[in-house]
Every structure is written in C-alpha cells, then in structure tokens.
Amino acid sequence: MSASIIVGLDGSEASGRAADAAADAARRHDLRLVLACVVPWSPYSFSTAEENERRTIDKEREARSARERVLDPALARLSAAGDLQIDGVVRHGHPAETLVSLAREHDAAWITVGRIGQSRVRTLLFGSTPSSLIQLSPVPVLVVP
Amino acid sequence: MTQLALSDVPAREVLAATFDEQVDNVFAPISEFITGVVFAAVPLDFIDEGVELPLIVVWLVVAGIFFTIYLKGFQFRAFGHAIQLIKGKYDDPEDAGEVTHFQALATAVSGTVGLGNIAGVAVAISLGGPGATFWMIIAGLVGMCTKGVECTLGVKYRRVYDDGRVSGGPMYYLSQGLKEKGKGTLGKVLAVLFCIFTLGGAVGGGNMFQANQAFAQAQSVTGGADGWLGFGAAGAVFGLVLALLVGAVIIGGIRSIARVTDKLVPFMAVFYVLACLAVLFSNFTQIPSALWEILRTAFSPEAGFGGVVGVLIQGFRRAAFSNEAGLGSAAIAHSAVKTNEPATEGHVAVLEPFVDTVVICTMTALAIVITGTWADETSAPGVETTSAAFETVAGWFPVVLAVAVILFAYSTMLAWSYYGLKASTYLFGESMFVDRTWKLIFCIFVVIGASSTLDAVIGFSDSMIFLMSLPNIIGLYILSRVVKRELFGYRERLAHGALLPVAERGITPSPTGGSTAATTGVDGTTPNPPPSVEDR
Numbered sequence: 001m002s003a004s005i006i007v008g009l010d011g012s013e014a015s016g017r018a019a020d021a022a023a024d025a026a027r028r029h030d031l032r033l034v035l036a037c038v039v040p041w042s043p044y045s046f047s048t049a050e051e052n053e054r055r056t057i058d059k060e061r062e063a064r065s066a067r068e069r070v071l072d073p074a075l076a077r078l079s080a081a082g083d084l085q086i087d088g089v090v091r092h093g094h095p096a097e098t099l100v101s102l103a104r105e106h107d108a109a110w111i112t113v114g115r116i117g118q119s120r121v122r123t124l125l126f127g128s129t130p131s132s133l134i135q136l137s138p139v140p141v142l143v144v145p
Numbered sequence: 146m147t148q149l150a151l152s153d154v155p156a157r158e159v160l161a162a163t164f165d166e167q168v169d170n171v172f173a174p175i176s177e178f179i180t181g182v183v184f185a186a187v188p189l190d191f192i193d194e195g196v197e198l199p200l201i202v203v204w205l206v207v208a209g210i211f212f213t214i215y216l217k218g219f220q221f222r223a224f225g226h227a228i229q230l231i232k233g234k235y236d237d238p239e240d241a242g243e244v245t246h247f248q249a250l251a252t253a254v255s256g257t258v259g260l261g262n263i264a265g266v267a268v269a270i271s272l273g274g275p276g277a278t279f280w281m282i283i284a285g286l287v288g289m290c291t292k293g294v295e296c297t298l299g300v301k302y303r304r305v306y307d308d309g310r311v312s313g314g315p316m317y318y319l320s321q322g323l324k325e326k327g328k329g330t331l332g333k334v335l336a337v338l339f340c341i342f343t344l345g346g347a348v349g350g351g352n353m354f355q356a357n358q359a360f361a362q363a364q365s366v367t368g369g370a371d372g373w374l375g376f377g378a379a380g381a382v383f384g385l386v387l388a389l390l391v392g393a394v395i396i397g398g399i400r401s402i403a404r405v406t407d408k409l410v411p412f413m414a415v416f417y418v419l420a421c422l423a424v425l426f427s428n429f430t431q432i433p434s435a436l437w438e439i440l441r442t443a444f445s446p447e448a449g450f451g452g453v454v455g456v457l458i459q460g461f462r463r464a465a466f467s468n469e470a471g472l473g474s475a476a477i478a479h480s481a482v483k484t485n486e487p488a489t490e491g492h493v494a495v496l497e498p499f500v501d502t503v504v505i506c507t508m509t510a511l512a513i514v515i516t517g518t519w520a521d522e523t524s525a526p527g528v529e530t531t532s533a534a535f536e537t538v539a540g541w542f543p544v545v546l547a548v549a550v551i552l553f554a555y556s557t558m559l560a561w562s563y564y565g566l567k568a569s570t571y572l573f574g575e576s577m578f579v580d581r582t583w584k585l586i587f588c589i590f591v592v593i594g595a596s597s598t599l600d601a602v603i604g605f606s607d608s609m610i611f612l613m614s615l616p617n618i619i620g621l622y623i624l625s626r627v628v629k630r631e632l633f634g635y636r637e638r639l640a641h642g643a644l645l646p647v648a649e650r651g652i653t654p655s656p657t658g659g660s661t662a663a664t665t666g667v668d669g670t671t672p673n674p675p676p677s678v679e680d681r
Contacts, residue, residue, distance in 0.1 A: 043233050043245040046408055049252050049563040051400075052244045052481035057309040059242035092242030101238070 002109035002139075004032040008099050008129060011037075011070040014114025018144040022112040023078050033086045034106050035074055036099060037066045041092040063090045096132035103139050110140040172597050176605040183608035198454065201611045202461050205471045208618045209287030212294050215625060219632060220289035220495040226639065227492040234646040235489070243483035246493045253478035253494070255410045256560025257501045259553045260358040261350075261467030263417075263546070264528040266509040270519040271526035273459025275435070276442030278510035280460025285502025288470030289495040294621055294628050297491030298322060299476030300484065301631060313480025314564075315339045315473035315613075316571045319620040326623055335616035339473060340568035342616070344583075345609030346474070347568070350466065351561025352587060353594025354606035355554035356384055358528045360595040362550040365529055366543050384595025388588040390555065395562045396584045410556045414505065417549045420535065420542070421508035427538045428515045435515040465611070467506055468498035472610060473617035477564050486644075488635030491628070562587045 007022045009015045019035060026033045039062045047055070071088045079086050087106075091098050103111050113130050130143045186197035213220065229235065231247045269277040295315070302321045303313025316336040323332025360383045364374040374383065393399045425432060444453060469475055475497060482490050509531055513519045518533040528550055535542040562584060569583040570576075621628075638644050 039242065041242050043236065043241070044247050046251050046255070046411060047244070047248050048400075048404075049256070049478050049481070049560060052248065052252055053310050053312050055242075055244045055481060055483075056311060060309070062242070093238075098241075 002031065003107040004034050004109065006034045006036055006099060006103045006106060006108045006111045008095065008111065008113040008133075009035055009037045009070050009074055010095075010114070010129075012114055012116065014116045014144060016074065016114070018112045018114040018142075019074050019078060021142070021144050023084060025112075026084055029109070031109060032106070033078065033084055034089060034102065034108070035071060035078075035086060036089045036091065036102050037071045038095045038098045039063060039066050039090065039092045040095060042094065059092065062092070066090045095129045096136050099129075099133060100136050100138065103137065108139055110142055111137055112142045112144060115143050115145045169596070169598050169601060172593065172605070173601040176601040176608075179608045180604035183611055199458060199462070201614070202458055202465070204618065205291075205465050205611070205614055206284065206287065206461050208471050208614075208621065209284070209291045212290045212621070212625070213287055216290060216294070216629060216632060218290075220286070220293055222636075223293060223492040223495045224499075227496050229646070230489055230493050231496070234648070235644070236483075236647060238647065240483050244481045246482055246484070246489065249479050249482035249490065250493050250496060251411060252560075253475050253497050254414075254500055255556045256478050256564075257467070257469050257475065257497060257557075258410070258414055258505060259351075259467075259557030260355050260528065260550065261463065262501065262505045263509055263531050263550055263553070264354075264358045264361075265463040265467050266506050267513055267519070267528065267530035268526045269459045269463035270510060270513050271530055273456040274442045275439045275510075275514040275519065276444070276453075276456040277460035277463070278439045278507065278514060279443035280457045281464040281506055281510065282460075282503055284461040284464035285468055285498050285506065288464065288468050288498040288502065291470040291618075291621070292468070292475055292498050293491040293495040293632070294625075295471070295473055295476040295617070296479040296494035297487045297628050297631050298621070298624055299480040299487075300482060300490045301487035301627070303480040311481045312477070312567060314477035314567055315617045315620060316568065318476070318624065319616060322624045322627060323620060325627075328623065332620070335620055337572065339613060339616040339620075340572045342609060342612040343474070343568035344565050344572075346472070346606075346613050347561040347565030348587065348590040349609035350606035351474075351564065351610070352558055352590050353597065355557050356387055356591045356594035357597060359387065359551045359554035360384065361525075362528045362532060362543075362547045365532060366547045378596075380596035381592055384592035387555070387558075387595060388591035391558050391562065391591055392584070392588045394559060395566075395587070396581065406552060406556050406559070409552055413549050413552050414500075416545075417553075418505060418508050420545055420549070421512045423542075424512040424534055424538050425515060431515045431517075435511065439510075439514060462607070464502050464506065465614075466607060468501040469610070470498050471618055471621075472613040474561075474564050474613065477567055478560065486631075486635055488631045491632055558591065 005022045005026050007015075007019045009019060022033055025031070051058070067088070067090050071090060075086060075088050078084060089102060091102070099111055099113070102108070111133060113133060115130060130141065133141045183201055184199045185201075186199045188197050231245075231250055233245060233247065236245060266278075266281070269281060273280075298318040299313045299315070302318035303311060304317055305311050316339055319336040319339060320329075320332045323329065323335070326332075357380075360374075360380050363383060364372065364379065367374045390402065394402050442456060465471065475494060479490050479494055482493075484490060512534040513530055516534040516537045518530050518537075521530070521533060523533070528546075532543040532546050535546045565587060566580065566583055569579050573579045635644075
C-alpha cells in the first residue's frame with residue numbers, strides 16, 4: 001500500500017493546478033501529500049574557484065528562495081482546510097531524477113506535475129520534466145494541464 | 146619597482162624604442178636577477194662540460210619520489226577510487242547543491258591546463274630534444290602523488306568563514322598543521338613566504354606567461370610582424386584588451402564571461418586533444434620512428450650521461466611548470482569540495498596531473514616530435530613550435546590552436562587571480578581595499594606580459610612559480626605523517642566496507658565530524674573572522 005503522492009512544484013500556474021489535483025486525490029485516497037520543489041543543479045557543471053568558495057551560501061540562498069516563493073505559498077494554501085497531511089521538500093538536482101528518488105523515499109503512489117513549466121523551444125532543446133519523468137519514473141505519472 | 150628600473154635605462158634608448166621594447170628593457174634585468182637566484186644550479190662538470198643541475202628541479206622531483214615511496218605508490222592505487230568519487234558514487238544525496246568532487250577537479254584542471262601544456266612543452270622539446278617527453282611523463286606520474294598529498298592537507302586544514310564561505314590552501318595547512326606539530330612559528334613564516342611567492346607566481350606564470358604566449362599566437366595567425374598585430378605596440382594593445390576582459394570578470398564581477406569560458410575550457414581541452422590526434426594521424430607514418438626517437442633520446446647514449454641530465458631537467462622542469470604539482474596552487478582550488486574526508490580530495494587530485502601532463506602535454510609533445518617542428522629554426526621555441534606542427538594538417542589549423550591558446554590563457558589567468566587574491570587576503574587581511582588593489586595590479590601585469598619578449602617572461606614566470614614549492618614542500622615533509630594517516634586510514638575503512646557507495650548505504654546519512662580548521666594571522670592575531678569548526 002502506497003503512502004503518498006509527490007507533487008513537483010516550479011512556481012508555474014500549471015504546477016499550482018497539479019498541486020490542487022493531487023490534494024483532491026490525497027483526500028479521496030487518504031494519502032500523504034509531498035510538495036517537492038527541485039532547484040535545477042548538476043553535479044557535473046563547471047564553476048569558478050570563487051563560486052566554489054561561496055557555494056554553501058549560494059545553495060542555502062537558492063533553497064530559501066525556493067521555499068519562500070514557491071513552496072510556502074502552496075503549503076499555506078493547501079493546508080488551510082486542515083484535513084490533509086502535507087510535507088514540503090526543497091532539493092537540488094536534476095528535476096525529474098530528483099522527483100523519482102523522492103517518490104522512492106516517500107513510497108509514492110504516483111507523481112503529479114504540471115504540464116507547462118517552460119517554453120516550447122526549451123522543451124524541444126532540452127526536453128521537459130514531464131517527458132523525462134515518463135521515461136524514468138517507477139510509479140505512474142499524472143500530468144496536469 | 147617598475148619606476149625605479151625605468152630610470153636605469155638611458156633616455157635616448159627609451160625614446161628610440163617602441164612601447165613593447167621599453168617594457169622589455171625594464172623587465173629583462175629584473176627577470177634575469179630573480180631567475181639567477183631561483184635556478185641556482187650545481188655545475189656537474191665531472192659528468193660533462195656545461196651540464197648544470199638546477200636545485201629547484203631536484204627539490205620538486207625528490208619530493209614526488211619521496212611521497213611515491215612513502216605512500217607506497219598511492220597515486221596508482223588511488224586511480225580507480227578517484228574515478229568513482231568524481232562519478233558521485235560516494236556523494237551523500239543530502240549534499241546535492243554543494244561543490245562536488247567533479248566540480249573541484251574541473252575547476253582545478255581549468256586552472257592548470259594553460260600554456261604550459263602548449264608552449265611549455267614546445268620549449269622543453271626545442272631545448273631538450275624529443276627525449277624530454279619521456280621525462281615529462283615520468284615527472285607527471287610522480288607529481289600525481291605530490292598533488293594528492295597537497296590536496297588532502299588543503300581540505301583537512303581549510304577554513305570555514307563565519308558567513309559560510311570555504312577556502313583552503315598551503316597558507317592554512319602550513320600555519321595550522323605545523324602549529325599542531327609544535328612548529329607554530331616556522332609554520333607562520335612558511336605561510337607568509339608561500340603567500341608572497343604565490344603573488345609572484347600569479348603575476349608570472351599565471352598571468353604574464355599566459356598573456357605573452359596568447360599574444361604570440363594571435364600575432365602569428367594574423368600574419369606575423371607584417372599582419373595587423375605586427376605594429377610596435379601591438380603587444381600592449383592586445384594586453385590591454387585582455388586585461389579589460391580579465392578585469393571585467395574579476396573586478397567588474399561580470400560572471401557571465403567567466404561562466405562562458407569555464408564551460409568552453411573543458412570542451413576546448415577535449416578539442417585540443419582531438420586536434421593533436423588529427424596532427425598525429427595526418428603524419429601517422431612517422432609515429433613509430435617518433436616514439437623510438439623519444440625513448441632513444443630520453444636515455445641519449447650518444448650524448449653521454451650529461452646529455453641525459455640536460456634532457457631530463459627540461460622534461461621535469463616544464464612538467465612541473467605545467468601541472469603545478471608541489472607548488473601548492475592546486476590545494477587552493479581543490480579545497481572548497483564538500484566532503485567529510487580530506488582523503489577523498491587527495492584521491493581525486495591525482496587525476497589532475499594525469500589529465501594535464503600525462504594526457505594533454507604528451508599530446509602536444511607527440512605532435513611536435515612527429516612533425517619534427519621542434520628542430521625547426523624558423524619557429525621560436527614556444528607556442529609557435531606547436532603552431533608549426535598544427536600547420537602540417539592544414540593551413541588554417543593554427544587558428545584552431547590560437548583559439549585554444551587564448552581560452553586556456555584566459556581561464557588560467559582567472560584561476561591565478563583567485564590564488565593571488567587568497568594569498569593577499571591572507572597577508573593583508575580581508576578587505577575591499579586589498580581585494581581591489583590586488584586585482585588592479587593583476588590586470589596591469591597582463592599588459593606587461595603581453596608586451597614583453599618570451600625569455601624575460603619565461604624566466605620570471607618559472608622562478609616565481611617554482612619558489613612557491615620551497616615553503617610548500619617543507620610543510621609537506623613535516624606533515625607527511627598526517628597525510629599518511631589520513632590517506633591510509635581512509636583506504637583501510639574503504640577496504641573494510643566502513644565506507645560504502647551511496648547506492649549500497651541505508652537511507653539515513655551518517656553525520657561525521659570533520660577536521661578542525663582554525664587559523665591565526667601572521668602576527669598571531671586573527672585578522673579575519675574567526676573560523677568555525679568545520680562540518681562540511
């Protein structure tokens with residue numbers, strides 16, 4: 001028996017709708033809701049020595065900003081009703097891969113994400129989080145328009 | 146210093162000379178003096194007439210050999226685990242977003258892969274013959290161990306500032322490590338000396354040499370002395386543009402330029418190796434004889450033992466200049482990595498001289514030896530020799546080299562401006578004034594470097610960069626037991642399964658306390674914010 005639903009949040013309207021849909025489903029199936037905001041980051045990117053020196057500070061700043069601007073408003077909105085068990089997570093990494101590992105950690109029934117997080121050109125060039133998720137995820141993926 | 150020396154030059158000459166020549170007149174005597182001191186050599190007349198052994202080269206190589214033996218060939222055993230570390234197999238997922246082993250290595254490599262790999266190698270082979278390649282590779286393999294030792298210490302004694310910044314380097318392990326050994330005063334003296342020499346190395350090998358060779362290549366691909374970079378003050382103009390680009394990043398804080406070059410440099414390095422391979426393949430019939438030539442002249446039976454020593458010195462000297470093993474600079478670049486185990490960065494750091502010397506320098510060397518351009522009188526020893534080798538593939542190929550040269554030079558300059566900054570803030574304390582003054586001086590030397598002739602620049606670059614190894618290696622010897630304990634203890638835990646790759650671990654990460662990283666300033670006070678106990 002699965003325990004939770006993972007929602008990928010990026011601050012876009014679609015990801016807000018994804019969170020709403022997941023909240024409805026969580027109520028119906030009596031599941032825990034895990035709101036996840038992934039800061040895009042690669043362990044193989046190149047950086048200068050000065051950036052490396054400041055990395056710990058920058059990481060905290062990025063995580064704090066993701067929490068304040070994306071996660072906290074969503075948490076506040078969805079927990080207002082008070083009938084849901086909600087967790088919020090901010091993590092650095094590849095968005096799709098990180099959502100997949102969160103799904104494993106939280107024993108998720110499925111992953112919910114919004115559809116439009118970026119422009120078509122970007123999607124064409126770099127792929128999108130939903131399409132990567134479909135390739136990677138061990139659990140079903142629900143994409144909310 | 147510059148002002149003083151200017152007055153020594155007769156006025157008539159100054160007026161007659163172009164700007165570039167003026168800079169040269171000023172600079173050459175200073176360079177000659179320092180070179181003479183640093184490269185104090187023992188004449189080996191009993192072997193052959195005129196053979197000299199520069200003590201500083203012995204100093205570096207002996208350190209490499211000592212640590213290779215003392216740590217039982219650590220650099221070779223470390224290789225496999227180092228690859229796993231840079232792949233992130235041992236990275237805690239909780240640490241995502243911090244500096245990874247890969248990033249620390251990439252930053253360090255982009256600082257070391259510079260013109261030493263292109264021009265330095267050409268100088269070694271032009272002066273020492275093809276056999277210098279062999280000794281260069283040997284020096285690279287030995288240097289891997291020294292680098293591992295430095296970087297282990299760099300991480301172990303790094304400091305974490307109150308605001309969360311992390312930085313380390315020889316100045317910290319010299320002052321702090323030696324204090325733990327009861328040699329606090331010696332440690333402080335060595336740390337200060339190291340910083341002074343680093344400032345010199347940063348303006349020399351890390352700046353002027355790079356600017357100089359970048360200009361040489363830019364001038365030669367635009368048509369040499371008759372091209373549009375052929376006029377008298379062209380070096381100064383080129384230097385000024387380069388200085389503006391460097392200044393835009395380090396003073397202006399325009400990170401986007403640094404980011405672009407940082408992304409380009411790794412591709413450029415791969416591209417450079419491919420370009421060298423293209424040179425090799427277009428001359429593939431020469432490969433067997435060239436390899437034989439390298440081996441034969443490395444032991445040079447016809448030139449006698451004296452010849453061998455000469456070849457060996459050239460190989461060792463340029464290898465050291467290129468991979469910087471034993472100089473301590475890499476310890477600064479590697480120290481920001483996120484790890485609880487200093488030994489992990491020690492493992493990863495051995496890959497740096499491998500990439501730099503055993504792979505990239507060897508590629509340059511093969512290209513030069515196979516095409517035979519090292520023996521050419523038409524190309525000056527330096528980047529032009531490599532350029533001539535590239536020209537055997539196609540007429541436009543030197544342009545490829547010019548792009549690589551300028552990018553390598555630029556990224557190396559940015560890296561060294563950081564090393565110099567760390568040295569100056571250690572000496573004079575953290576302040577905006579120190580920061581800006583250093584960066585301004587650095588930019589001025591870009592112009593001087595581009596306008597000077599190669600001999601003066603190479604001499605100065607070499608000597609200042611090699612001086613860094615004096616305090617650094619003394620410290621490495623004193624701390625050798627600490628390093629052995631770190632490295633061997635880590636490998637033992639690894640062998641016994643106490644340290645597992647993330648995939649084989651449970652989900653809960655085990656928080657471990659790291660080493661302490663406290664330090665005091667030159668005069669015993671704490672000029673910078675007091676460091677906190679390290680837990681990275």
